[in-house]
Amino acid sequence: MRVDDLVQGVLGRDRRALARLISLIEEEDPVALDALSRLYRHTGRAHIIGITGPPGSGKSTIVTRLTSEYRRAGKTVGIICVDPSSPFTGGALLGDRIRMQEHSLDREVFVRSMGTRGHLGGLSRATSDAVRALDAFGKDIVLVETVGAGQSEVEVVEIAHTVIVTDVPGSGDDIQAIKAGIMEIADIFVVNKSDLPGADKKVTEINAMLDIDPGERGWRPPVLLTNARKGEGIPELVATIAEHYKYLKESGLLEERGLKRSKEELEQIMEYKLTRELLTKLQGRPEYEGAIRRIASREEDPYTVADRLIVEFLSSYKEESSE
Amino acid sequence: MRVDDLVQGVLGRDRRALARLISLIEEEDPVALDALSRLYRHTGRAHIIGITGPPGSGKSTIVTRLTSEYRRAGKTVGIICVDPSSPFTGGALLGDRIRMQEHSLDREVFVRSMGTRGHLGGLSRATSDAVRALDAFGKDIVLVETVGAGQSEVEVVEIAHTVIVTDVPGSGDDIQAIKAGIMEIADIFVVNKSDLPGADKKVTEINAMLDIDPGERGWRPPVLLTNARKGEGIPELVATIAEHYKYLKESGLLEERGLKRSKEELEQIMEYKLTRELLTKLQGRPEYEGAIRRIASREEDPYTVADRLIVEFLSSYKEESSE
Numbered sequence: 001m002r003v004d005d006l007v008q009g010v011l012g013r014d015r016r017a018l019a020r021l022i023s024l025i026e027e028e029d030p031v032a033l034d035a036l037s038r039l040y041r042h043t044g045r046a047h048i049i050g051i052t053g054p055p056g057s058g059k060s061t062i063v064t065r066l067t068s069e070y071r072r073a074g075k076t077v078g079i080i081c082v083d084p085s086s087p088f089t090g091g092a093l094l095g096d097r098i099r100m101q102e103h104s105l106d107r108e109v110f111v112r113s114m115g116t117r118g119h120l121g122g123l124s125r126a127t128s129d130a131v132r133a134l135d136a137f138g139k140d141i142v143l144v145e146t147v148g149a150g151q152s153e154v155e156v157v158e159i160a161h162t163v164i165v166t167d168v169p170g171s172g173d174d175i176q177a178i179k180a181g182i183m184e185i186a187d188i189f190v191v192n193k194s195d196l197p198g199a200d201k202k203v204t205e206i207n208a209m210l211d212i213d214p215g216e217r218g219w220r221p222p223v224l225l226t227n228a229r230k231g232e233g234i235p236e237l238v239a240t241i242a243e244h245y246k247y248l249k250e251s252g253l254l255e256e257r258g259l260k261r262s263k264e265e266l267e268q269i270m271e272y273k274l275t276r277e278l279l280t281k282l283q284g285r286p287e288y289e290g291a292i293r294r295i296a297s298r299e300e301d302p303y304t305v306a307d308r309l310i311v312e313f314l315s316s317y318k319e320e321s322s323e
Numbered sequence: 324m325r326v327d328d329l330v331q332g333v334l335g336r337d338r339r340a341l342a343r344l345i346s347l348i349e350e351e352d353p354v355a356l357d358a359l360s361r362l363y364r365h366t367g368r369a370h371i372i373g374i375t376g377p378p379g380s381g382k383s384t385i386v387t388r389l390t391s392e393y394r395r396a397g398k399t400v401g402i403i404c405v406d407p408s409s410p411f412t413g414g415a416l417l418g419d420r421i422r423m424q425e426h427s428l429d430r431e432v433f434v435r436s437m438g439t440r441g442h443l444g445g446l447s448r449a450t451s452d453a454v455r456a457l458d459a460f461g462k463d464i465v466l467v468e469t470v471g472a473g474q475s476e477v478e479v480v481e482i483a484h485t486v487i488v489t490d491v492p493g494s495g496d497d498i499q500a501i502k503a504g505i506m507e508i509a510d511i512f513v514v515n516k517s518d519l520p521g522a523d524k525k526v527t528e529i530n531a532m533l534d535i536d537p538g539e540r541g542w543r544p545p546v547l548l549t550n551a552r553k554g555e556g557i558p559e560l561v562a563t564i565a566e567h568y569k570y571l572k573e574s575g576l577l578e579e580r581g582l583k584r585s586k587e588e589l590e591q592i593m594e595y596k597l598t599r600e601l602l603t604k605l606q607g608r609p610e611y612e613g614a615i616r617r618i619a620s621r622e623e624d625p626y627t628v629a630d631r632l633i634v635e636f637l638s639s640y641k642e643e644s645s646e
Binding site: 033034036037038040041043044255258259261262263265266267269270271273274275277278279291292293295296298299301302303304305306307309310313314315317 | 361588589590598600618619622625627628629632633636
C-alpha cells in the first residue's frame with residue numbers, strides 16, 4: 001500500500017488502512033513515518049485515556065464497560081492494549097478476543113494489541129504513534145490499557161490526557177499493589193471488585209496517601225468504587241473522566257502538557273534521525289570496525305572513541321562545503 | 324571527590340570510592356563518564372552472571388548461596404540488584420539488608436541496589452556502567468539480580484555472560500511464569516524450591532520446550548533443581564556456570580559477544596553525546612520554542628521539523644568552516 005493510499009484510507013475511515021498503518025508502525029517501516037507526518041495535522045481531537053494497575057484488577061473489564069458507555073453516547077472508540085512484558089502479542093491477543101466478543105460487530109470500535117518488539121523505548125514510541133493513527137482516523141476516545149503495572153507501563157500511559165489507576169480490595173496486605181511511581185501519575189483511582197471485603201478500607205487507604213501527597217494543585221484524584229463485571233460505578237467513572245478533561249482544558253494544563261509532549265516528541269524524533277544519519281555513514285567502514293575491535297580488546301575506551309567519531313562526523317559536513 | 328581520586332580509589336580497591344562512583348553513575352554525573360573512560364582498560368576480567376525469573380522464585384536466596392560458594396573458593400563478589408518496577412530503591416534496599424546479614428562482615432562482597440531513576444533506557448545503561456565499575460575494582464564475579472521478570476529485566480540481564488532463569492514448581496498452572504522472551508535468553512534454568520510438589524514435572528516441561536527450540540548450537544541450556552534455602556543443588560549450579568563460561572571461551576562466543584557489546588555500547592554513547600550536542604545548540608533559541616508551539620497547534624508536524632532542524636544543525640558546521 002502506497003503512502004497516499006494509507007493516508008487517504010485512514011482519513012476516509014477505512015479500517016483496513018488503519019490496521020495496516022499500525023502494523024507498519026510496529027515494524028518501524030519508514031512508510032509509517034511518512035504517513036504519520038501527513039496525518040499529523042488531523043490529530044489532537046481524541047481524548048486519550050490511559051488505564052494501568054496490577055494484573056487481576058479488572059482493567060480489561062473496565063475498558064469493555066467504558067467502551068459500552070461511550071458507544072451508547074454515540075462516541076467512537078479505539079483501544080490499544082499494551083503488554084511490555086511480552087515480546088510477542090500472544091498474551092494480549094487473548095484479551096482482544098474476550099473484548100471482541102462484546103464489541104466485535106461494532107464497526108466503530110477498533111481494538112489492537114501491542115507487545116514489545118525489540119526495545120522498550122520502541123514500544124512507548126510505537127504506542128504513541130498508534131494512538132496518533134487512531135486520533136487521525138477520527139476516534140473520539142482512545143483507551144490505552146496496560147497488562148501489568150511496572151515502570152514500562154508508566155511510560156506507556158504517560159501519553160494519555162487522563163490516567164486511571166486501578167486496584168482491588170485487599171491487594172495491599174502482602175504486596176504493595178500500587179507502587180509509588182504509579183500513584184504519582186494517577187488522575188483517577190478506581191477500586192474495582194467493590195463486592196470483595198475490604199473495598200471501603202482500600203478507598204480510605206488511597207485517600208490517606210492522597211492526603212499526604214495531593215498532587216497537582218486544582219485536581220485531587222478522586223477515588224471511585226466500581227464493580228466492572230456488573231457495570232456498577234461505570235457511569236460515575238465516565239462522568240469523572242469528562243470532569244478531568246474539562247479541568248485540563250480550563251486550567252490551561254491541556255495546552256501546557258501538549259507543548260511539553262510536542263517538545264519531547266520532537267527531540268525523540270531528532271535523536272532517532274540524527275543517530276541514523278551518523279550510523280549510516282559509519283556502517284561498514286574499516287576504521288569503524290577497527291575501532292570496535294580495539295574497544296573489545298580494551299586498547300581504547302568507548303567514551304573517547306565516541307568523541308572522536310562525532311567530531312569526524314560533524315567535520316565531514318565542513319569538508320563537503322570546502323570542496 | 325575528583326576524577327583522579329575516584330579512579331585511583333577504585334583501582335586501589337577502596338570501597339568508598341566504588342560506592343561513590345556508582346552513585347555518580349546513577350545521578351548521570353559527567354564525572355562518572357570521565358572516570359569510566361579511564362577505568363575501561365582495567366575491565367573485561369569479571370565473569371558477569373545475570374539472574375532473572377518471576378518474583379517469589381527465590382532469586383535472592385540463590386544469589387546469597389552462590390556468593391557463599393564463590394567466597395569459599397576465594398573469589399571476590401559484586402552484586403547489583405535491579406528493580407525496574409520501582410522508581411525508588413526502597414523495595415530493593417530491603418533485599419540488601421537481608422543479604423547483608425549473611426555477608427555484611429565480608430569486605431570482599433559488595434552489594435548495591437538500583438531502581439529506575441528517570442527512564443528505563445537509563446537503567447540498563449546505569450546497570451551496565453555499575454557492572455563495569457565492579458569489574459574495574461577487581462571483582463572476580465559480578466551477579467546482576469532482577470526483582471521481576473519483565474521485558475525491562477531481560478534488557479538488564481542481557482549484559483551478562485551467563486544468564487540464569489529461575490522458576491518454581493507449579494507456577495505454570497495458572498500463569499505462564501517463564502515467558503517466551505525470557506526462555507530465549509537463558510543459558511541455565513534453575514527450578515528452585517525442589518521440595519515443593521511438581522518440581523520434576525516443571526523440569527520436564529522446560530526440557531520439552533527446549534526440545535522444540537534448543538537455542539544456540541553447542542549449548543543446550545541445562546535445567547537444574549535447587550533448594551536454595553537448604554543450599555541443595557548450589558555446588559552443581561556453580562559448576563554449571565563455570566562450564567558455560569568455559570564453553571563461551573572455547574567456542575569463540577565470548578569474543579564474538581564482546582565485539583557485539585562493544586559496538587552496541589559505542590553506538591549508545593555516540594547517540595547520547597551527539598543528541599546532547601544538538602539539544603544544547605537548540606535549547607532556549609526562540610526559533611526552537613516557536614517550532615514546538617507550531618507542532619503543538621498542528622501547524623507543523625514533528626517529523627518535518629526534525630528533518631529541518633537536523634539539516635540546520637549539520638550546516639552550522641559547514642558555516643563555521645567557511646568563515
